[in-house]
Amino acid sequence: xxxxxxxxxxxxxxxLFVLGLAFAYEVxxxxxxxxxxxxxxxxxxxxxxxxxxVGQDRExxxxxxxxxxxxxxxxxxxxxxxxxxxxxxxxxxDFPEAVLGQxxxxxxxxxxxxSPGKLMLASSDPIPHNIHTKSIMNPPINITLNRLKxxxxxxxxxxxxxxxxxxxxxxxxxYIVVAEHPYYAITTDDGSFQxxxxxxxxxxxxxxxxxxxxxxxxxxVKAGRKTVIExxx
Amino acid sequence: MxxxxxxxxxxxxxxxxxxxxxLGKNNSAGSSSGQESFKKNCAVCHGEKGLGDGLAARFLFPxxxxxxxxxxxxxxxxxxxxxxxxxxxxxxxxxxxxxxMPSFSYLQDEERWDLIEYIKTLGVKKIGRKKVNIWKIxxxxxxxxxxxxxxxxxxLLAMGKELYLDKDIACKECHGEKGRGDGPKxxxxxxxxxxxxxxNDFTRGIYKGGGTVRxxxxxxxxxxxxTPMPSFEExxxxxxxxxxxxxxxxSLAGKKVAKQLSQEKIVVKKVNKEISMDPxxxxxxxxxxxxxxxxxxxxxQEAAExxxxxxxxxxxxxxxxxxxxxxxxxxxxxxxxxxTDAVAVQFALTKPRGHFSMGSKEDPVNIWQWRLxxxxxxxxxxDMEDVYPAMVRDDYQLANPDYPKSxxxxxxxxxxxxxxxEKTYITGWGAGNQFSTPTRPRAVEDLNAGGFSTLEIxxxxxxGVAGQGIWNNGNWQVVFMRSMKTAxxxxxxxxxxxxxxxxxxxxxxxxxxxxxxxxxxxxxxLEIEK
Ligand SMILES: [Cu+2]
Numbered sequence: 001x002x003x004x005x006x007x008x009x010x011x012x013x014x015x016l017f018v019l020g021l022a023f024a025y026e027v028x029x030x031x032x033x034x035x036x037x038x039x040x041x042x043x044x045x046x047x048x049x050x051x052x053x054v055g056q057d058r059e060x061x062x063x064x065x066x067x068x069x070x071x072x073x074x075x076x077x078x079x080x081x082x083x084x085x086x087x088x089x090x091x092x093x094d095f096p097e098a099v100l101g102q103x104x105x106x107x108x109x110x111x112x113x114x115s116p117g118k119l120m121l122a123s124s125d126p127i128p129h130n131i132h133t134k135s136i137m138n139p140p141i142n143i144t145l146n147r148l149k150x151x152x153x154x155x156x157x158x159x160x161x162x163x164x165x166x167x168x169x170x171x172x173x174x175y176i177v178v179a180e181h182p183y184y185a186i187t188t189d190d191g192s193f194q195x196x197x198x199x200x201x202x203x204x205x206x207x208x209x210x211x212x213x214x215x216x217x218x219x220x221v222k223a224g225r226k227t228v229i230e231x232x233x
Numbered sequence: 234m235x236x237x238x239x240x241x242x243x244x245x246x247x248x249x250x251x252x253x254x255x256l257g258k259n260n261s262a263g264s265s266s267g268q269e270s271f272k273k274n275c276a277v278c279h280g281e282k283g284l285g286d287g288l289a290a291r292f293l294f295p296x297x298x299x300x301x302x303x304x305x306x307x308x309x310x311x312x313x314x315x316x317x318x319x320x321x322x323x324x325x326x327x328x329x330x331x332x333x334m335p336s337f338s339y340l341q342d343e344e345r346w347d348l349i350e351y352i353k354t355l356g357v358k359k360i361g362r363k364k365v366n367i368w369k370i371x372x373x374x375x376x377x378x379x380x381x382x383x384x385x386x387x388x389l390l391a392m393g394k395e396l397y398l399d400k401d402i403a404c405k406e407c408h409g410e411k412g413r414g415d416g417p418k419x420x421x422x423x424x425x426x427x428x429x430x431x432x433n434d435f436t437r438g439i440y441k442g443g444g445t446v447r448x449x450x451x452x453x454x455x456x457x458x459x460t461p462m463p464s465f466e467e468x469x470x471x472x473x474x475x476x477x478x479x480x481x482x483x484s485l486a487g488k489k490v491a492k493q494l495s496q497e498k499i500v501v502k503k504v505n506k507e508i509s510m511d512p513x514x515x516x517x518x519x520x521x522x523x524x525x526x527x528x529x530x531x532x533x534q535e536a537a538e539x540x541x542x543x544x545x546x547x548x549x550x551x552x553x554x555x556x557x558x559x560x561x562x563x564x565x566x567x568x569x570x571x572x573t574d575a576v577a578v579q580f581a582l583t584k585p586r587g588h589f590s591m592g593s594k595e596d597p598v599n600i601w602q603w604r605l606x607x608x609x610x611x612x613x614x615x616d617m618e619d620v621y622p623a624m625v626r627d628d629y630q631l632a633n634p635d636y637p638k639s640x641x642x643x644x645x646x647x648x649x650x651x652x653x654x655e656k657t658y659i660t661g662w663g664a665g666n667q668f669s670t671p672t673r674p675r676a677v678e679d680l681n682a683g684g685f686s687t688l689e690i691x692x693x694x695x696x697g698v699a700g701q702g703i704w705n706n707g708n709w710q711v712v713f714m715r716s717m718k719t720a721x722x723x724x725x726x727x728x729x730x731x732x733x734x735x736x737x738x739x740x741x742x743x744x745x746x747x748x749x750x751x752x753x754x755x756x757x758x759l760e761i762e763k
Contacts, residue, residue: 128468130461137365139313139314139371140458142456142462143463143467154313167463
């Protein structure tokens with residue numbers, strides 16, 4: 001058993017070398033980690049949602065769909081991806097099981113965080129939807145979920161932000177974020193986020209929003225302490 | 234060093250190990266001869282580096298594939314998987330009817346394998362600062378086994394229809410109730426490259442991946458990567474359902490199945506008579522007709538599927554009779570929103586490389602283009618009855634308001650009068666100023682091209698090609714005639730016993746064809762009989 005693991009490891013190193021892919025993250029126990037806590041704010045108020053008239057499928061999708069390009073409460077921006085840019089070592093993945101759902105003709109959540117492995121796909125609507133992904137490193141798929149198949153899965157191996165759409169409903173758009181390490185977060189309604197058990201050190205922290213783009217800031221984490229940071233779009 | 238790293242190690246191990254195997258024979262000789270063949274046969278569309286940006290790409294919809302994307306519509310494998318080598322082999326051999334992707338059936342098998350080897354080296358993306366060959370990081374493809382095909386029964390067909398119309402299976406949402414490609418979702422679909430795309434019109438029997446029941450079974454089971462066409466591998470799991478749907482979809486086209494173009498030989502028959510310009514002349518009666526499929530340079534729902542060619546010569550003159558189906562006559566290019574029907578014959582002045590070309594610096598071409606609007610300018614000075622004495626008047630479909638005869642001749646502006654043309658149209662094949670000459674006393678123009686957008690009209694004195702067209706019951710018939718030999722180096726010269734490469738292009742005004750938007754054939758061989 002041990003021998004096999006060593007071989008696997010060596011092969012992994014070899015692959016990393018050959019492919020030149022940065023998979024340099026190593027899981028190790030984090031002693032005395034710190035916390036990064038923050039908010040992503042919007043200067044000004046978010047634009048009103050686009051109202052899209054639903055032609056077909058009104059029974060399920062409603063009369064209109066509201067498409068929020070920028071969403072958030074209390075001056076914060078929701079659905080912003082927050083990540084430490086380069087980190088060699090740290091805790092193991094601790095994300096909740098990632099499920100990309102389709103509910104009332106929307107992707108739920110709008111942006112789903114996944115660790116490398118399998119991402120579950122599930123529809124709870126009584127009408128068919130496509131899950132059509134656009135990715136470079138991970139295999140791009142286009143499958144239908146319908147009454148004969150409500151659940152499926154997608155193998156995601158490489159860190160990447162993947163666009164998702166449904167060809168049957170033009171407004172249905174979402175994102176899958178395949179994380180390189182566990183120090184990733186998505187902001188909540190009021191734009192807040194938290195990264196826990198971060199090994200002490202100085203990092204580049206990046207925020208990314210589909211519409212607003214990205215920003216980076218340097219952040220220093222001290223042992224057992226909380227560091228507060230704020231981004232403004 | 235814990236679980237996740239090992240997991241990644243294993244995933245990579247599987248991914249990489251198998252990816253490597255999928256590459257098959259990995260000799261660099263194959264790849265370099267593949268590269269040569271690619272330059273010769275594929276680069277005009279797919280680009281020198283396979284990035285889908287060849288010289289012709291500008292005119293083509295759907296666009297030629299960018300091979301760095303590693304996206305393939307025609308697969309026997311699950312959604313997300315790369316195609317098998319056999320899938321690629323079949324695509325290259327059969328082409329993709331309904332797109333500009335030609336059939337390379339004339340290549341040797343070995344050359345096709347070399348091309349596949351080479352295409353796999355093109356699947357490279359820049360990730361951060363590193364270059365990654367996507368083929369090498371994809372898992373070994375899961376190949377869908379097509380189970381034995383059941384016999385066709387009316388029960389199966391009825392079941393297929395029911396599945397097709399099932400809202401939860403969704404075929405009709407895109408492909409439409411009657412399978413005409415006009416479902417409620419059809420008009421808003423886009424492909425992964427952000428171009429609008431249309432669902433297949435099943436009544437036409439044109440399938441990119443082939444029209445056998447096996448092909449159709451695979452196409453909706455695997456989906457077509459990069460398009461809205463999803464995979465039903467999981468969402469229609471029963472074999473029986475799939476066969477039922479396959480048979481039903483196939484039945485919508487009747488027996489029609491489009492084949493992609495290949496190369497034909499047209500023999501110019503020797504006649505010992507004067508050749509007339511009348512397409513109905515008896516002289517054409519015993520001449521063998523060669524039917525040549527055309528492909529669209531612009532994807533749309535309908536187009537002539539073939540041109541029929543006859544060719545004769547009497548030692549002094551050579552003539553071609555070209556016939557094609559076109560249900561509506563379009564001639565009023567005088568109004569901005571109208572376009573004209575037109576046909577062109579193209580001759581290679583050298584031995585052409587590849588089998589599709591608008592000419593290049595090394596391989597210039599000579600083009601004879603007939604346009605209905607120009608012919609109608611001419612008719613202003615003739616009476617139709619003089620030109621086609623044998624014609625039955627009632628049969629003459631041009632006797633509609635478009636026909637200048639029914640207009641006030643004196644005040645009637647020449648149809649090619651420049652100021653009334655849309656500029657893009659005037660430029661014709663993308664050429665320069667000479668095209669804006671308001672009137673020209675010819676229905677046919679003698680042109681030269683050395684690559685895209687380098688079209689030149691020959692000097693007035695060198696314009697030696699005559700042409701006449703008539704439209705009869707849904708068919709155009711156009712005769713071209715010229716002397717076998719001319720004094721101009723820009724003209725193709727015909728010699729008894731020799732071969733010339735010839736190709737055809739059609740514009741359908743009803744479909745607003747113009748410029749690069751047309752149907753074309755590949756190079757065919759023209760042989761001048763002794
Ligand atoms: Cu949907």
